[in-house]
Amino acid sequence: MIEFFDNLLGTGMTEMYVNAIFTTVKITLLSTFLAYVIGFPLGIILYGTASGSIFPNKSVNAAAGVIVNILRSIPFVILLVMTQPLASVIVGTKIGDNAFIFYLVVAAAPFVARMIESSLKEVDAGVIEAAQSMGSNNFQIITKVVIPEAKPSLIIGSAIAVTTILGYTPMTYLIAGGGLGEMAVRYGLYKFDSKTMYISSVLLIILVQILQETLNHIAKSSDKRIRNQQNTHQKKEKKS
Amino acid sequence: MIELKRLSKVFDADSKNITAVNDVSLTIEKGDVYGIIGLSGAGKSTLVRCINYLETPTGGSVVFNGVDLGTLSHKELLKQRQKMSMIFQNFNLLSQRTALKNVCYPLEIIGTPKKEAEEKAKKLLETVGLSDRMNSYPAQLSGGQKQRVAIARALATDPQVLLCDEATSALDPNTTRSILSLLKKINTEMGVTIIVITHEMKVVEQICNKVAVIENGEIVEKGYVKDIFMSPVSDIAKELILPKNEGIKRVLSERVIRIAFDGRSSVEPLIANLILECHAVVNILGADTKDIEGTAYGQMLLQLPDDEAAVNRIKAYLDKKEVKYEEV
Ligand SMILES: Nc1ncnc2c1ncn2[C@@H]1O[C@H](COP(=O)(O)OP(=O)(O)O)[C@@H](O)[C@H]1O
Numbered sequence: 001m002i003e004f005f006d007n008l009l010g011t012g013m014t015e016m017y018v019n020a021i022f023t024t025v026k027i028t029l030l031s032t033f034l035a036y037v038i039g040f041p042l043g044i045i046l047y048g049t050a051s052g053s054i055f056p057n058k059s060v061n062a063a064a065g066v067i068v069n070i071l072r073s074i075p076f077v078i079l080l081v082m083t084q085p086l087a088s089v090i091v092g093t094k095i096g097d098n099a100f101i102f103y104l105v106v107a108a109a110p111f112v113a114r115m116i117e118s119s120l121k122e123v124d125a126g127v128i129e130a131a132q133s134m135g136s137n138n139f140q141i142i143t144k145v146v147i148p149e150a151k152p153s154l155i156i157g158s159a160i161a162v163t164t165i166l167g168y169t170p171m172t173y174l175i176a177g178g179g180l181g182e183m184a185v186r187y188g189l190y191k192f193d194s195k196t197m198y199i200s201s202v203l204l205i206i207l208v209q210i211l212q213e214t215l216n217h218i219a220k221s222s223d224k225r226i227r228n229q230q231n232t233h234q235k236k237e238k239k240s
Numbered sequence: 241m242i243e244l245k246r247l248s249k250v251f252d253a254d255s256k257n258i259t260a261v262n263d264v265s266l267t268i269e270k271g272d273v274y275g276i277i278g279l280s281g282a283g284k285s286t287l288v289r290c291i292n293y294l295e296t297p298t299g300g301s302v303v304f305n306g307v308d309l310g311t312l313s314h315k316e317l318l319k320q321r322q323k324m325s326m327i328f329q330n331f332n333l334l335s336q337r338t339a340l341k342n343v344c345y346p347l348e349i350i351g352t353p354k355k356e357a358e359e360k361a362k363k364l365l366e367t368v369g370l371s372d373r374m375n376s377y378p379a380q381l382s383g384g385q386k387q388r389v390a391i392a393r394a395l396a397t398d399p400q401v402l403l404c405d406e407a408t409s410a411l412d413p414n415t416t417r418s419i420l421s422l423l424k425k426i427n428t429e430m431g432v433t434i435i436v437i438t439h440e441m442k443v444v445e446q447i448c449n450k451v452a453v454i455e456n457g458e459i460v461e462k463g464y465v466k467d468i469f470m471s472p473v474s475d476i477a478k479e480l481i482l483p484k485n486e487g488i489k490r491v492l493s494e495r496v497i498r499i500a501f502d503g504r505s506s507v508e509p510l511i512a513n514l515i516l517e518c519h520a521v522v523n524i525l526g527a528d529t530k531d532i533e534g535t536a537y538g539q540m541l542l543q544l545p546d547d548e549a550a551v552n553r554i555k556a557y558l559d560k561k562e563v564k565y566e567e568v
């Protein structure tokens with residue numbers, strides 16, 4: 001099997017591709033996960049502290065908003081360079097895959113926070129009002145009403161987040177990291193091996209499509225707002 | 241049971257003040273089905289949201305079972321809200337939960353064990369006539385069915401009061417009638433006090449015993465529905481009571497009186513005799529009858545002749561017969 005692919009791709013290349021795929025998937029999923037660990041609570045804060053929301057707080061909202069906006073407006077490469085000292089402290093190194101995950105998280109967390117915020121904002125204010133009228137506390141409103149109601153939109157948001165993060169992975173070539181994107185850049189730019197460049201690019205595209213389609217499908221099938229056809233004829237009012 | 245004392249709510253919107261509720265005092269007694277009627281923008285929703293403190297009043301107080309809600313901590317307030325449920329025009333069901341799980345929600349937040357909650361929810365869904373749609377999602381239900389789920393959900397915590405904000409305004413007339421009779425049943429059989437916010441007189445007529453008429457945030461008239469039907473005082477009450485008919489509006493510029501009568505008096509001989517006795521011709525512009533708390537009430541719009549003497553004779557005749565009338 002490996003031989004077959006090696007003949008096709010070049011000696012030793014199969015293993016390289018497989019490793020590159022693993023590295024890319026690992027970097028993408030880990031960064032997305034960590035970006036959510038930070039971005040999700042931040043998104044809830046942005047949403048909940050807004051005026052007219054569940055626990056309005058002008059100063060917290062303004063502070064969170066400013067941090068998020070500043071981080072989001074710094075181009076990724078510059079952010080990477082700027083946070084290198086921080087990476088040394090937190091990750092122990094400025095280069096390599098782990099350091100790269102750190103840079104991705106710093107860049108993606110504020111982006112994730114904004115997406116979470118906008119998904120939560122879509123939840124019908126009336127439903128929240130109903131929950132409040134039943135005596136729900138703020139924690140219950142967030143965990144039992146707002147997040148479950150926003151679930152389909154949150155999943156679609158995660159598809160956008162994960163594919164965007166994946167789109168940034170080729171930048172690892174700057175700091176000696178690995179993965180499909182790095183491979184495409186290295187072979188295309190420095191080794192003038194366009195075959196490897198195209199193959200790794202196509203693999204990257206396939207990866208994006210798989211992640212996107214899977215998450216969108218989960219979002220769709222979990223959304224109970226979609227009336228399935230089987231039920232349309234049951235619309236008639238039942239009298240008591 | 242609920243006492244609103246000089247309640248006010250002023251919104252501070254874009255640096256200009258909007259007085260949505262102005263100095264409202266009302267007493268709602270246990271067992272009442274209390275209607276609050278007014279046109280759109282009158283302040284009905286704001287008023288009802290002040291009753292359970294979803295909106296904090298800017299003046300006055302809400303006293304519920306002797307407790308001034310304004311003096312409570314947030315936590316205590318949440319407890320009180322569980323005794324005061326609310327249903328809405330847009331149903332406001334959790335779209336990602338089934339009907340059963342929607343009804344379970346209020347029980348979940350007070351920590352009722354899951355099994356117990358589901359059993360109670362099932363019973364309530366039976367009460368509202370939806371036992372066959374327990375596992376349907378809101379998107380699969382009709383408007384009337386959704387409101388039934390919302391009613392079941394509102395009843396889950398055994399509330400003493402049910403606040404209904406335009407609960408039937410999104411429904412067709414037949415569904416409205418069936419939802420209203422369900423509410424009436426809940427009132428009589430379960431002893432739940434109900435506050436009904438509406439812009440439709442027919443809703444008040446069908447289920448309320450008392451009514452307050454709200455205009456520009458103020459209560460302009462309040463009392464028993466039958467009294468207000470027989471002799472409305474405020475312009476807005478008259479407007480809401482009059483039979484809705486295009487033709488009537490067009491001729492209202494002329495001399496028209498509205499006479500109201502209850503089931504005890506028979507109307508046809510009255511008009512016939514009026515014509516004979518007063519030697520005057522009247523034109524019947526419109527009439528309808530309604531059933532208010534089991535008694536038939538009727539109203540009739542009469543166009544009077546231009547002759548001032550004849551009008552006076554007619555009025556004297558109506559006074560003699562003790563028939564209530566007013567010019568409209
Ligand atoms: N949150 C708010 N901020 C500012 N104005 C409001 C707010 N809510 C309601 N109002 C105003 O208060 C008035 C009464 O509104 P509302 O109580 O919704 O009336 P109704 O329910 O009778 O139609 C309206 O003029 C409306 O614009």
Ligand SMILES: [Mg+2]
Binds near residue numbers: 284286
């Ligand atoms: Mg309203």
